[in-house]
Amino acid sequence: MSIEEAKRVIALEAEAVASLIDRIDQNFERAVDIIYQSRGRVVVTGMGKSGIIGKKIAATLSSTGTPAFYLHPAEGIHGDLGVVRRDDVVIAISKSGHTDELHLLMPLFKKLGLPIIAMTGNSKSWLAQKSDVVLDISVEREACPYNLIPTSSTTVTLVLGDALAMALLRRRGFSEEDFALLHPGGSIGRRLIWRVEDLMHTGEEVPVVTESTNMKDVLIEMTSKQLGMTCIIDSNGRLTGVLTDGDLRRLLERVSDPLSINAREAFEKSPRGERRKPPITIVGDELAAKAVKIMDEHIITALVIVDERERPVGVIRWIDLLRAGVI
Numbered sequence: 001m002s003i004e005e006a007k008r009v010i011a012l013e014a015e016a017v018a019s020l021i022d023r024i025d026q027n028f029e030r031a032v033d034i035i036y037q038s039r040g041r042v043v044v045t046g047m048g049k050s051g052i053i054g055k056k057i058a059a060t061l062s063s064t065g066t067p068a069f070y071l072h073p074a075e076g077i078h079g080d081l082g083v084v085r086r087d088d089v090v091i092a093i094s095k096s097g098h099t100d101e102l103h104l105l106m107p108l109f110k111k112l113g114l115p116i117i118a119m120t121g122n123s124k125s126w127l128a129q130k131s132d133v134v135l136d137i138s139v140e141r142e143a144c145p146y147n148l149i150p151t152s153s154t155t156v157t158l159v160l161g162d163a164l165a166m167a168l169l170r171r172r173g174f175s176e177e178d179f180a181l182l183h184p185g186g187s188i189g190r191r192l193i194w195r196v197e198d199l200m201h202t203g204e205e206v207p208v209v210t211e212s213t214n215m216k217d218v219l220i221e222m223t224s225k226q227l228g229m230t231c232i233i234d235s236n237g238r239l240t241g242v243l244t245d246g247d248l249r250r251l252l253e254r255v256s257d258p259l260s261i262n263a264r265e266a267f268e269k270s271p272r273g274e275r276r277k278p279p280i281t282i283v284g285d286e287l288a289a290k291a292v293k294i295m296d297e298h299i300i301t302a303l304v305i306v307d308e309r310e311r312p313v314g315v316i317r318w319i320d321l322l323r324a325g326v327i
Helices: 002-023 026-037 048-063 100-111 126-130 152-172 176-182 187-193 215-225 245-254 263-269 288-298 318-323
Strands: 042-046 068-071 089-094 116-120 133-136 208-210 229-233 239-244 302-306 312-317
Touching: 002 152, 026 116, 026 133, 026 152, 042 048, 042 100, 048 068, 048 089, 048 152, 089 100, 100 116, 100 126, 116 126, 116 152, 187 288, 208 215, 215 229, 215 245, 215 263, 229 263, 229 312, 239 245, 239 263, 239 302, 245 263, 288 302, 288 318, 312 318
Parallel strands: 042 068, 042 089, 089 116, 116 133, 208 229
Antiparallel strands: 229 239, 302 312
């Protein structure tokens, strides 16, 4: 019984959301234009369930480049209207279009000269008549078995708010980097803000040996720098190979006297597969998230950062990315 009821609710709400597609018209385009051209903020207001949805719409707008805030209608008529400025835009949400508190607020918005976008299920309502643009959030039926409790209608309102936010995001050319600047404390922001150069080991921390370095000195360099690997460079300082702890284990299995060879020979004799591939690298100004992707694709735990002349300038490890919250 519960499973069937859940399926019924989901089907009804999905149908209600799908019906929105045919209602995206010039009114929607005009609403986007009004908000985009405004120099102020978007004031989202609504009572009850509409207010809760309004808070989410305001939050989504703010996080995607359109400054917005929620104004409780009851608080607004008791002093909080003071936060509203003359260059703001109003989104007023009411399923019926006859919310008492909005009746008191609307004349005040009009007196300030604010454009008003109504999101209502009644296009002939008082709210619709007093608004500059009307967005239709009507539903054929609520998912509530008594057709009373706001369910389908609040879902439709939320989706329409998301559509507004995404249309504005596109209009503004809002990028991943812009999003990250507004979300520096979250995991999404960390993936989009941190660059490889912010987290990499540099200078004396980077283990480096030449191709002719004997294996005893290679081991000393790897051990002293404690990164689990070392870079191999040629006479011009360019990276030609990377030796890891795993390479050393394979070398012990394949070479009878590993200390008798040099770094280049060790690199050639210790491939993970049948043949040794060129070292995998990244540049410092790439996003740290790209380093994660490369490490994951190649099943490695450290990555060498090179400059424009292919010289090693840093090392970044999986653990560094994990500690920074990029993973």
